[in-house]
Amino acid sequence: MILEHYAGSVSFDTEESEREDQIVTALRYKDLVEKIMNLMKYRKNPEVHFACHKVGKKEFDLTEKVKSEIS
Numbered sequence: 001m002i003l004e005h006y007a008g009s010v011s012f013d014t015e016e017s018e019r020e021d022q023i024v025t026a027l028r029y030k031d032l033v034e035k036i037m038n039l040m041k042y043r044k045n046p047e048v049h050f051a052c053h054k055v056g057k058k059e060f061d062l063t064e065k066v067k068s069e070i071s
Contacts, residue, residue: 010047
């Protein structure tokens, strides 16, 4: 069981003009940002829906920090 990790979600438009999201996880913050950036390259109208650092049962919001790094 992983006690500490990073997670995020990118929402985007599908070919059917509906919004969908995809979850991304990583063990390191920089890997999370890299995965989100790569995912956003291939999606229509992508947007970071959320990002967090999870330690045990606690979650720390990183959404704004990730958004600022990818813009």
